[in-house]
Amino acid sequence: MTHEATAPAGLSIRTVTKMSICVTLCCVSAYISIPLPFTTAMITALTVVLNLTAFLLRPRQTFIVICVWILLGIAGLPVFVGGTAGFGKLFGPTGGFIIAFALAYPLVSLFKGSTPSFWRYSLVSIILGIPVTYIGGIISMVLVLHVTLWQACVMAVFPFIPGDIAKCLLAAFLGVKINHLQR
Template identity: 50%
Template sequence: MQTDMTTGKKQAQLFTVQNMVKMALCIAFCCVSAFISFPLPFTPGLVTALTIALTVTALVLPPQLTFIAVAAYVLLGAVGLPIFPGGVGGLGRLFGPTGGFYIGWPFVCLVESLLKGSKVSFRRYALVAVVAGVPLTYVGGLISMMYVMHVDLIQGMAMAVFPFIPGDIMKALLAAVIAERVNRMLANR
């Protein structure tokens, strides 16, 4: 019985007004950043600023809240709000060639959040974002691209991975800078 009360207290401490506001701001950041996107002619994937917002979310929120916030973003888009890259929404996006990215994001962000550590550190954030976040993001997208487009591994990587690597590394580093500044600001309050 004591552990149930302790678990309830921990959950209550996790879902504070401050944390709920942070989650809402992170979801809003994801929604707005998704509109900053452009297509590449040889792939159904879009280059998007959303990956910056997702990484910032993972590096600012605790792991449980990260998963909930990113899953809420995906759910909002899945029910039809036009908040996915390209200004679209709906279940069709989740079952299309890029659907694996959307489905994988809550899990990728959870892993990033778990690996970020407790100290505010640009180096740690950058390492986690580049070494864990970028490659893990490609896994879901590659699988869905191969399955839906009926292509092999090399063709799938040519459409879902290779063209995006340089930009995604730069976006991961930018997200680490933003997250470090936000976390330092929040720590000084």
Template identity: 45%
Template sequence: MAKKETIWTTFGITTMALMTTMLIVSTYIKIPLPFSTASITAQTLVVNLVGLLFAPLQIVAIMTSWILLNVLGIGGSLGKLLGPTGGYRYGFAAAAILTSLFCRKVKNLKAQTAFLVFAGIPVIYLFGAVQMKAVTKQPWQAIMVQAVLPFIPLDVVKCFVAAGIAKILRRVVPQF
């Protein structure tokens, strides 16, 4: 988690740009699902890292930059943002901010990191499912099968991986 004095320094801005780039790249690392318009991607891993390492204002900057770049066609498109899977992108932003806020409230961050990441996952699913339902008009049972259930196992793994990476980064890079 970024310390207050490092938020808008060269280091802070550079790491925010790096995370925005990682979000774009993670969009292309995906496993398509034949029964869903959504794919399993590496985005959840990167979003979890963003939530664990950055302050809420930094996350707003990272996610706003990422969504604006999506609108310009980099790592996505306006059609994707407004389409069936666009809700996940908004959910990513909300989940990262929520995770960051929780990180700031916890006294023993090292012991609670994995739990904190799990707090954001239902938020991602909620945003993703609601937009998929609104766009596709399918019943909720179908939405759960397409937008939530297939993602749970790998998202659990990605939560633990993100927590491990964040722990290492905090030890190696004092600014986090």
């Protein structure tokens, strides 16, 4: 019988490694971004990775991954969407998205279930992850840009819905495949 080594926080080395890979993927995927002319929000691969993180890790681990990613950005490493960084980014027009990530994806992880399921993963990320993320973005746009709720939805929600659903489906597919490989 072998015993897996554990890190100081009681997490296995395997779990810490998975978390580290997820942080790295968050940093890299934020660079895969497409600016849009009518909004400060961008289309980004980051949301695929955040969903995948939620599908691969437990809620607390997912929260830690996102907080580490946020702290790296606050510290000045250009890991936020579009290669941006800095504490002030949290108080900009898209700062609400960043803050909402730390709430949305641990919730997705919490409700993903114990058995890998493409449909459950997809539904949880679409019904829970997307709206919580959008609410954060809408709040920051309304407060920072002084726009109406409708204008914030036009800038931060409506154009992104189809792509975000597709990204949730991709993450669900990958999450199920990876979780089956780990069993």
